[in-house]
Amino acid sequence: MEMATQEKDSRERFAPLKMSPDEFRALGHRLVDKIAEFLAGLPERPVLPGESPVTVRAAPGGDGLPGSGSDPGLLLEEAASLLIDHSTFNGHPRFAGYITSSAAPIGAFGDLLAAAINPNVGAWTLSPMATEIELQTVRWIAELMGYPTSCGGLLVSGGNMANFVGFLAARRAKAGWDVRAAGMAGNPGGPLRAYASAETHTWLQKVADLFGVGTDSLRWIPTDAHLRMDTAALRDAIRADAEAGDRPFLVIGTAGSVSTGAIDPLPELAAICREHDLWFHVDGAYGGFAAVLPDAPPDLLGLREADSVAVDPHKWLYAPLEAGCTLVRDPRALLDAFSYHPPYYHLDTSDDAPVNFYEYGPQNSRGFRALKVWLALRQAGREGYASMIAEDIALARSLHRHVAACPGLEPRTQDLSITTFRYVPPDLEPGDPVVDEYLNRLNTELLTRLQERGEAYVSNAVIDGAFLLRACVVNFRTTEADMAALPGIIVRIGEEVDAELRPRERVKES
Numbered sequence: 001m002e003m004a005t006q007e008k009d010s011r012e013r014f015a016p017l018k019m020s021p022d023e024f025r026a027l028g029h030r031l032v033d034k035i036a037e038f039l040a041g042l043p044e045r046p047v048l049p050g051e052s053p054v055t056v057r058a059a060p061g062g063d064g065l066p067g068s069g070s071d072p073g074l075l076l077e078e079a080a081s082l083l084i085d086h087s088t089f090n091g092h093p094r095f096a097g098y099i100t101s102s103a104a105p106i107g108a109f110g111d112l113l114a115a116a117i118n119p120n121v122g123a124w125t126l127s128p129m130a131t132e133i134e135l136q137t138v139r140w141i142a143e144l145m146g147y148p149t150s151c152g153g154l155l156v157s158g159g160n161m162a163n164f165v166g167f168l169a170a171r172r173a174k175a176g177w178d179v180r181a182a183g184m185a186g187n188p189g190g191p192l193r194a195y196a197s198a199e200t201h202t203w204l205q206k207v208a209d210l211f212g213v214g215t216d217s218l219r220w221i222p223t224d225a226h227l228r229m230d231t232a233a234l235r236d237a238i239r240a241d242a243e244a245g246d247r248p249f250l251v252i253g254t255a256g257s258v259s260t261g262a263i264d265p266l267p268e269l270a271a272i273c274r275e276h277d278l279w280f281h282v283d284g285a286y287g288g289f290a291a292v293l294p295d296a297p298p299d300l301l302g303l304r305e306a307d308s309v310a311v312d313p314h315k316w317l318y319a320p321l322e323a324g325c326t327l328v329r330d331p332r333a334l335l336d337a338f339s340y341h342p343p344y345y346h347l348d349t350s351d352d353a354p355v356n357f358y359e360y361g362p363q364n365s366r367g368f369r370a371l372k373v374w375l376a377l378r379q380a381g382r383e384g385y386a387s388m389i390a391e392d393i394a395l396a397r398s399l400h401r402h403v404a405a406c407p408g409l410e411p412r413t414q415d416l417s418i419t420t421f422r423y424v425p426p427d428l429e430p431g432d433p434v435v436d437e438y439l440n441r442l443n444t445e446l447l448t449r450l451q452e453r454g455e456a457y458v459s460n461a462v463i464d465g466a467f468l469l470r471a472c473v474v475n476f477r478t479t480e481a482d483m484a485a486l487p488g489i490i491v492r493i494g495e496e497v498d499a500e501l502r503p504r505e506r507v508k509e510s
């Protein structure tokens with residue numbers, strides 16, 4: 001008897017994080033019910049609660065680390081309530097701020113399943129099926145955009161990291177010295193030079209800073225009237241730097257700029273890179289997936305010629321955060337930039353060798369980000385994505401038309417699914433410096449108030465010194481009715497702010 005009891009005890013361990021299968025099932029059902037209810041009621045909620053940081057900070061309770069444990073069912077209820085009551089909902093039909101998409105519900109299931117199995121997608125042996133699914137996801141992403149499916153690639157946390165990976169592959173391939181061993185100090189010649197338009201996202205400053213290349217190495221090429229890189233200026237800059245003994249190594253084209261959706265002339269950038277033997281990287285974090293459209297602009301399709309492309313499944317593939325992806329034309333360029341073979345990893349050099357993702361990027365242990373992307377790609381298919389992306393663009397264009405037809409609103413740019421505009425009181429004439437400065441202040445305050453109230457959510461862009469409102473539709477819940485409602489909401493707040501600000505501002509009326 002005693003022996004048997006001891007044996008049983010030695011096989012059972014109490015651990016405070018254990019959960020019985022029955023408990024897991026019951027809690028899971030309750031949570032899923034709560035999420036389903038939340039999704040059903042989303043359009044009726046404000047886009048955000050409009051609370052101060054102090055209020056939000058106080059909500060979870062300010063006590064110290066719990067000394068002892070709590071009931072997991074109560075915790076899940078509480079966490080769900082905290083998040084549902086105090087979040088900004090990028091999945092709300094009237095959320096059109098920044099480039100943050102509505103998340104596909106199947107992606108939430110993907111993340112749950114990935115966390116339950118918990119494969120470590122750093123090494124094949126720790127994640128055989130997950131690694132193969134990630135490889136297939138990378139090939140499908142390439143196929144979706146018409147990029148060669150023989151490319152290498154991997155999932156990363158987002159657009160910034162995806163661009164970092166491309167930049168580091170470029171530096172390794174084109175530096176001309178062993179930059180991985182000798183570092184930047186090993187440069188035997190003039191400084192490395194990377195070229196990008198002035199509209200490029202700030203990932204470029206970060207990568208140049210973080211990896212020692214330095215932001216002074218960056219050449220910011222001016223843009224034309226459509227905010228696209230001026231290729232004549234690019235050619236001049238490359239020539240001047242080469243003549244001065246510097247080392248041009250990389251040209252970055254943007255496929256959908258973060259502020260207006262402008263697309264650089266990518267085919268011409270590709271040609272310039274071939275002429276000068278430079279690495280051609282495309283930042284397609286926002287617009288890359290629009291290459292799936294049958295009527296995609298030819299300039300965008302130039303991304304197919306790039307040495308590397310960064311895209312962001314958590315933008316136009318509607319994956320829940322986080323999911324970025326880098327594609328590199330020659331998979332060996334990733335190995336060259338990132339691979340080490342520490343003695344504690346067994347290296348297989350056979351033809352059908354397993355892929356170990358730790359060798360293809362900066363991470364070692366890796367989560368299974370690819371699953372949510374893979375599931376959504378299968379649920380929607382190429383046609384599903386083409387129609388969702390096309391409809392987002394059509395809605396942004398429709399907003400542009402509503403704005404143009406609305407007295408008091410001045411339409412500005414329209415590219416991909418971004419529309420910019422501003423509120424101009426009908427009795428004011430832009431062009432006069434005093435009026436222009438007032439319009440900037442007026443629209444800044446208008447945006448603050450719009451964002452606080454939560455009726456709808458847009459963000460801003462600054463173009464030629466003008467503060468503009470900016471709507472970006474990457475949201476499969478947004479409808480024509482939401483676009484039609486936006487001008488009225490904005491004019492109403494604009495009139496209110498104008499009435500408050502103008503008497504004190506003493507702007508000349510025209």
Ligand SMILES: *Cc1c(COP(=O)(O)O)cnc(C)c1O
Nearest residue numbers: 158159160201256257258285286
């Ligand atoms: C969003 C974006 C980035 C950064 O991507 P994250 O996912 O936010 O890291 C970079 N470039 C462009 C053009 C973007 O739109």
